[in-house]
Amino acid sequence: xxxxxxxxxxxxxxxxxxxxxxxxxxxxxxxxxxxxxxxxxxxxxxxxxxxxxxxxxxxxxxxxxxxxxxxxxxxxxxxxxxxxxxxxxxxxxxxxxxxxxxxxxxxxxxxxxxxxxxxxxxxxxxxxxxxxxxxxxxxxxxxxxxxxxxxxxxxxxxxxxxxxxxxxxxxxxxxxxxxxxxxxxxxxxxxxxxxxxxxxxxxxxxxxxxxxxxxxxxxxxxxxxxxxxxxxxxxxxxxxxxxxxxxxxxxxxxxxxxxxxxxxxxxxxxxxxxxxxxxxxxxxxxxxxxxxxxxxxxxxxxxxxxxxxxxxxxxxx
Amino acid sequence: xxxxxxxxxxxxxxxxxxxxxxxxxxxxxxxxxxxxxxxxxxxxxxxxxxxxxxxxxxxxxxxxxxxxxxxxxxxxxxxxxxxxxxxxxxxxxxxxxxxxxxxxxxxxxxxxxxxxxxxxxxxxxxxxxxxxxxxxxxxxxxxxxxxxxxxxxxxxxxxxxxxxxxxxxxxxxxxxxxxxxxxxxxxxxxxxxxxxxxxxxxxxxxxxxxxxxxxxxxxxxxxxxxxxxxxxxxxxxxxxxxxxxxxxxxxxxxxxxxxxxxxxxxxxxxxxxxxxxxxxxxxxxxxxxxxxxxxxxxxxxxxxxxxxxxxxxxxxx
Numbered sequence: 001x002x003x004x005x006x007x008x009x010x011x012x013x014x015x016x017x018x019x020x021x022x023x024x025x026x027x028x029x030x031x032x033x034x035x036x037x038x039x040x041x042x043x044x045x046x047x048x049x050x051x052x053x054x055x056x057x058x059x060x061x062x063x064x065x066x067x068x069x070x071x072x073x074x075x076x077x078x079x080x081x082x083x084x085x086x087x088x089x090x091x092x093x094x095x096x097x098x099x100x101x102x103x104x105x106x107x108x109x110x111x112x113x114x115x116x117x118x119x120x121x122x123x124x125x126x127x128x129x130x131x132x133x134x135x136x137x138x139x140x141x142x143x144x145x146x147x148x149x150x151x152x153x154x155x156x157x158x159x160x161x162x163x164x165x166x167x168x169x170x171x172x173x174x175x176x177x178x179x180x181x182x183x184x185x186x187x188x189x190x191x192x193x194x195x196x197x198x199x200x201x202x203x204x205x206x207x208x209x210x211x212x213x214x215x216x217x218x219x220x221x222x223x224x225x226x227x228x229x230x231x232x233x234x235x236x237x238x239x240x241x242x243x244x245x246x247x248x249x250x251x252x253x254x255x256x257x258x259x260x261x262x263x264x265x266x267x268x269x270x271x272x273x274x275x276x277x278x279x280x281x282x283x284x285x286x287x288x289x290x291x292x293x294x295x296x297x298x299x300x301x302x303x304x305x306x307x308x309x310x311x312x313x314x315x316x317x
Numbered sequence: 318x319x320x321x322x323x324x325x326x327x328x329x330x331x332x333x334x335x336x337x338x339x340x341x342x343x344x345x346x347x348x349x350x351x352x353x354x355x356x357x358x359x360x361x362x363x364x365x366x367x368x369x370x371x372x373x374x375x376x377x378x379x380x381x382x383x384x385x386x387x388x389x390x391x392x393x394x395x396x397x398x399x400x401x402x403x404x405x406x407x408x409x410x411x412x413x414x415x416x417x418x419x420x421x422x423x424x425x426x427x428x429x430x431x432x433x434x435x436x437x438x439x440x441x442x443x444x445x446x447x448x449x450x451x452x453x454x455x456x457x458x459x460x461x462x463x464x465x466x467x468x469x470x471x472x473x474x475x476x477x478x479x480x481x482x483x484x485x486x487x488x489x490x491x492x493x494x495x496x497x498x499x500x501x502x503x504x505x506x507x508x509x510x511x512x513x514x515x516x517x518x519x520x521x522x523x524x525x526x527x528x529x530x531x532x533x534x535x536x537x538x539x540x541x542x543x544x545x546x547x548x549x550x551x552x553x554x555x556x557x558x559x560x561x562x563x564x565x566x567x568x569x570x571x572x573x574x575x576x577x578x579x580x581x582x583x584x585x586x587x588x589x590x591x592x593x594x595x596x597x598x599x600x601x602x603x604x605x606x607x608x609x610x611x612x613x614x615x616x617x618x619x620x621x622x623x624x625x626x627x628x629x630x631x632x633x634x
Contacts, residue, residue, distance in 0.1 A: 125537075142470065151537065156491045179504050180472060183503040185628075186503055186628075187497065283472075316626030316627050
């Protein structure tokens with residue numbers, strides 16, 4: 001099979017293409033995850049802050065929609081993280097990705113039962129730490145990603161993480177097509193995690209306004225707020241994001257600033273409120289031109305990667 | 318010759334490798350530029366705010382040190398920009414790169430005499446504008462670069478600029494080795510501009526403390542200040558940068574904030590003042606491990622690019 005016969009990520013995850021779908025809170029549900037897994041990637045359900053019953057429903061649903069491997073994302077700082085962990089154990093979820101924090105306890109609980117754990121990291125030190133804790137792979141996420149982000153850009157994060165750890169590196173942040181996929185492979189990655197482009201898929205259940213905002217986005221459409229809180233978040237520019245930035249600039253209290261963003265992701269995802277919603281999305285929004293089925297997206301990424309690889313191959317002759 | 322027989326950038330500039338040295342103010346002098354041009358890249362002298370006599374000396378010097386093409390960087394917003402332009406005309410400098418602003422008048426003056434003009438741009442709209450003005454190529458610079466920066470990261474800037482213009486795209490920001498070079502080629506670039514790594518060359522005349530700070534840098538060693546002034550600058554973290562950030566956060570007046578940074582690049586370059594200097598450098602600092610001759614740096618980049626291209630070629634089989 002093209003490209004990925006010897007690829008460590010496809011072997012580890014028992015999937016066809018080393019494309020992991022980002023575990024986006026409120027966005028990544030069983031429908032999206034099943035579509036990605038059925039198309040040969042790894043679909044991921046975001047536990048987020050979901051109550052246990054809802055999360056269990058989603059896990060049961062995804063196993064009905066696909067017989068391929070899938071994953072669950074656990075936000076370590078979520079109050080429901082431990083519940084999500086126990087659900088991952090109960091249902092023998094094949095793969096768990098983690099975000100925001102140190103996943104030591106997750107790895108300890110899941111490794112003995114054979115669950116593959118892949119933490120999202122945003123620096124070399126963090127990558128080294130989780131590798132020591134026994135992570136099977138790292139998802140190295142650059143600053144261009146959507147939602148909560150780190151400070152180091154994909155272009156320089158990937159080679160430094162690849163130099164620092166021996167486990168496979170999956171690149172996230174700024175990858176939306178085959179060009180980006182080949183680029184991060186050249187930097188030392190062996191897989192990609194893609195979020196924003198999958199939001200604009202037929203199978204994604206977010207409000208149409210969310211998809212449309214990404215499709216309309218140009219290269220300068222995102223902004224980052226929350227630096228003053230120590231939790232920077234990238235989302236598409238709108239009234240809410242500008243108010244947030246203004247409040248930070250004017251030195252409002254942490255409580256006042258945080259209240260501007262609270263609950264606004266749900267407002268974007270479910271109600272499509274273009275003014276007050278938080279439309280988390282990566283800088284790659286500018287590369288997303290349409291909404292299409294997940295299978296078409298993956299096909300386009302792989303055929304684009306094939307084309308770019310051949311171009312690079314000609315250079316190497 | 319490997320890789321670049323059909324490359325539009327090497328043909329345009331009449332050089333061996335499509336590697337352009339960044340036109341770093343106070344850093345990029347005749348010695349560095351000549352070394353890069355002699356090694357097969359394009360060396361560039363930064364006009365910066367240099368008085369005309371000094372700049373003329375540098376231009377005369379570089380033509381004595383190399384018979385290969387070289388370039389001059391003109392900062393459009395510098396008070397000496399027009400003087401630098403006339404010197405470029407007088408000495409028939411083969412290539413002019415421009416930074417910070419619209420280069421219309423530069424292109425109008427230089428195109429009739431056959432000088433190649435390559436503006437540094439940081440967004441798609443800016444690229445389209447300079448392409449219309451007659452630029453021969455664009456240097457698309459991502460947010461990971463050192464010094465004055467834009468907001469869009471290299472990983473997503475390059476493919477969008479490559480889609481938007483037909484002239485060659487040279488990628489800058491985050492590229493320090495062959496992996497980065499192949500990565501940006503996969504994204505659609507046909508050349509690279511490299512700054513930070515060339516600072517750590519034997520031929521670069523900056524203070525040893527500057528080179529050492531880059532060599533010691535890890536992935537998190539840089540920070541960005543100046544957002545509140547509308548002119549973000551990336552440099553290595555130190556006392557000066559932290560004071561600058563603190564002053565911005567505390568809402569000091571623009572004059573007070575600017576006074577913290579004024580003259581500090583010179584202090585870093587010439588005196589190596591580790592506390593008060595402004596050690597402008599890119600996020601790629603973490604990838605730079607030693608100081609070596611320019612020729613070794615270029616050899617390493619090209620051999621690294623060759624190796625990575627072959628790896629990608631295997632994927633494409």
